[in-house]
Amino acid sequence: MTPTPHTGDTLTHRLSGRVALITGGARGQGAAHAYRLASEGAVVFLADVLDEDGARTAEELRSKGFDATYLHLDVSSPDDWQAAHRLVDDKHDRLDILVNNAGIVDVTNLEDLALDTWNRVLSVNLTGAFLGLKTMIPLLRKGTGSAVVNTSSIFGPSGAIGYAAYAASKAGMLGLTRTAALELAPDGIRVNALVPGGVSTPINAQEAQGGVVPETPLGRRADVTELAAAVAYLVSDDASFVTGTELVVDGGFRTR
Ligand SMILES: NC(=O)c1ccc[n+]([C@@H]2O[C@H](COP(=O)([O-])OP(=O)(O)OC[C@H]3O[C@@H](n4cnc5c(N)ncnc54)[C@H](O)[C@@H]3O)[C@@H](O)[C@H]2O)c1
Numbered sequence: 001m002t003p004t005p006h007t008g009d010t011l012t013h014r015l016s017g018r019v020a021l022i023t024g025g026a027r028g029q030g031a032a033h034a035y036r037l038a039s040e041g042a043v044v045f046l047a048d049v050l051d052e053d054g055a056r057t058a059e060e061l062r063s064k065g066f067d068a069t070y071l072h073l074d075v076s077s078p079d080d081w082q083a084a085h086r087l088v089d090d091k092h093d094r095l096d097i098l099v100n101n102a103g104i105v106d107v108t109n110l111e112d113l114a115l116d117t118w119n120r121v122l123s124v125n126l127t128g129a130f131l132g133l134k135t136m137i138p139l140l141r142k143g144t145g146s147a148v149v150n151t152s153s154i155f156g157p158s159g160a161i162g163y164a165a166y167a168a169s170k171a172g173m174l175g176l177t178r179t180a181a182l183e184l185a186p187d188g189i190r191v192n193a194l195v196p197g198g199v200s201t202p203i204n205a206q207e208a209q210g211g212v213v214p215e216t217p218l219g220r221r222a223d224v225t226e227l228a229a230a231v232a233y234l235v236s237d238d239a240s241f242v243t244g245t246e247l248v249v250d251g252g253f254r255t256r
Contacts, residue, residue, distance in 0.1 A: 014236040016041035018144065019092045021084065023047045023075050023132060024102030026054035028201035029151070032224035033099050033231045038066035040232055042097060047073035047084060075102045075128030081135040088139060096143035097235045098136050100129035101151045103169075105203055107162040118165045125169035126176065133180055133191075140189050147235040148184075148191040150177045154212070154250050156195065174246060181244030190243035192234045196227050197250025217252030 020037045024030035025046030034044045038061055046061075046068060048054040054070040061068035071087060073080045088095050103125045106117050129150050140146040155163050156170030174193055181191040198204065198212040198221040213221060230249045233239055248254055 011036075011039050013041035014232070014238065015097070018042040018096040018235075019045075019088065019094060020097035020099065020235070021045040021047060021088060021095060021132075021136070022099040022101055023073065023128065026050040026057055026070075028203060029196070029199060029224050029227050030099070030101040031057045032228040033101060034061060034068065036225070036228035036232045037097065037099075037235070038064075038068060040236070043067040043092070044069070045084070045088060046070045047075070048102065049074050075100075075132060076123040078131055078135070081131045085135050085139065088136075093139075094142035094144075095136050095139035096146050098132060098140065098148045099151070099231060099235070100132050100148065100173075102128055103151060103153075103203070105163070105166050107166075108164075109162055110164045113164055121165035122169050122172070125166065126172040129173060129176060133176070137184070137187075137189075140184075141187050143189075145237050145240065146187075146189040147239070148180065148189065149231050149234050150180075150191070150193045152177075152193045152195045152246065154195060154197045154248070154253050157246075158254070177246075178244050185243060190234075190239065192239070192242060192244070193246045194227065194230055194234065195246045195248040195250065197222060197248075197253040199224060199227055212253060215253060215256060216250070217255065220251065222249060222251060 020042040022030050022034050025034045026048035034046050038044045058068040058070035073084050150173045152173040153170040155167040159167045177193040200221045204211050230247050
């Protein structure tokens with residue numbers, strides 16, 4: 001049974017005053033992360049290419065009394081990242097939390113996979129996180145308890161037929177995470193990877209037969225709130241000695 005999503009009423013304010021930027025924040029897991037982090041006291045920036053959805057999600061958060069701003073940010077664009085840096089810098093002069101969550105999927109067997117498709121998936125899923133980290137390091141250095149979460153996938157460590165580009169990008173996220181954790185530890189910036197199993201979001205709406213559900217011991221997809229709880233932990237001071245690691249939230253998929 002899926003637990004009841006948090007309303008925010010019963011949460012402690014572990015992230016009071018922290019400034020957070022969540023990519024892919026317009027919908028799905030990113031919107032849930034924004035909601036959860038705002039519920040714990042963070043000021044949130046939701047970045048996405050789906051401007052209508054993003055503006056609506058930010059408006060919903062503001063209607064609950066949270067401080068939420070939507071910005072257009074194609075994570076594969078260095079110029080868009082520079083604009084995001086300027087916006088956050090002008091408003092807050094620092095960034096405490098970066099969640100590199102934006103992602104796209106393509107399902108094509110390797111032999112038929114076009115180079116353009118490969119490049120596009122890598123540029124959003126992996127280069128997007130690299131650009132986000134690289135651009136925001138100076139602001140993260142000025143943050144309090146600064147923490148980064150990079151969203152990988154169970155297909156990163158495992159692989160899956162038809163998912164060559166996606167799995168390569170998500171495996172790359174793990175290498176990027178470990179290296180960033182090593183390089184940024186002296187600055188007190190923690191960097192961890194979130195490794196979700198199947199989650200009910202639009203990205204997998206087309207998947208046949210429930211995707212990974214038959215191979216998931218808990219026998220269902222996760223609700224987005226279950227991933228958001230993991231992200232909130234990773235970026236909070238409760239995880240102050242946790243860096244360079246992977247938090248697997250997959251209903252037991254990897255134990256099979
Ligand atoms: N849903 C799952 O089963 C699952 C499992 C493992 C990992 N993931 C990963 O979780 C993350 C969130 O996905 P989701 O499940 O919420 O799906 P989703 O499709 O609802 O959300 C992805 C978001 O990323 C945004 N996005 C796409 N390209 C972008 C770009 N160039 N710049 C900025 N934003 C962009 C989309 O507009 C969308 O809002 C992704 O990285 C995905 O690969 C999902």
